[in-house]
Amino acid sequence: MAPLKPHWAQPSHPDIHQVIVNEAEFTSKSLSKVTVPPFGVFAKMTFPPCTITPEATYATVQIGKNRHISLNSDLLYLNHSCDPSLILDTANLDILAGPKGLKPGDELTFFYPSTEWHMAQPFDCLCQSASCRGTITGAQGMDPRKLEGFWLSGHIRQMLEEKATGKPADAHADVPDLVGDATAQLLRAALSKAEDVASKARAALDGYTASTLVSLEDEATKGTIANAA
Known part of the structure; x- marks a missing residue:
């Protein structure tokens, strides 16, 4: 073929x-x-x-x-x-x-x-x-x-x-079967968008959490140095 x-x-x-x-x-x-x-x-x-x-x-x-x-x-x-x-x-x-x-x-x-x-x-x-x-x-x-x-x-x-x-x-x-049903298609598309938004939000949260931890560690380090002085 x-x-x-x-x-x-x-x-x-x-x-x-x-x-x-x-x-x-x-x-x-x-x-x-x-x-x-x-x-x-x-x-x-x-x-x-x-x-x-x-x-x-x-x-x-x-x-x-x-x-x-x-x-x-x-x-x-x-x-x-x-x-x-x-x-x-x-x-x-x-x-x-x-x-x-x-x-x-x-x-x-x-x-x-x-x-x-x-x-x-x-x-x-x-x-x-x-x-x-x-x-x-x-x-x-x-x-x-x-x-x-x-x-x-x-x-x-x-x-x-x-x-x-x-x-x-x-x-x-x-x-x-509802695979080809218009409502099912719209709901499937909405679910796909929701999953994408959730994925991006999760990545943003991870980034924010990581940056916050770094800031807290920096503050802790500065406090230790100040106390030592």
Whole structure:
């Protein structure tokens, strides 16, 4: 398959990763530009640019039993690996560093069956890791034993249970999803701003506290010298 043709302004996430496209070999990959601790947030799947799509394509991520999103950004250049560096937390719309964390230069990958139930184009994995699962399909077509040891999205675990038992695994499975709801989007944006403000306030407080301690130490030193004189 030819490299993805972006319809968004590039680079979309210049501070956190670099996209490398090899037109001659029809390949692409994405490399981290940041250090992230294990299970720390690498990026958020935000609305916009993400949009809800009615069906799966090669450029979507599944976030529920019948829900998919288009990332509409350079995050689409995340490749598959059976030793992934990332976790797609579809429940919270976060992209997390894996258990090894991230450092600059690490390739950004995730385990495709962790989010995708069905894939129209199965492929042979070439990751060459000790945990390589060979032919990769959506979770529906994978031997359950080949999914063991991987982080799986909640909807994938639910659908695997339903496939195994033949019964609905969640009585609330049909509750409407609010990811694309306008009010939910506004609240999510407000929360993001609040988190940013809190982070800046925390940094300001730390700086103020540090400077106050230095002033107090200086005053204490001056008092000691004065008493000695």
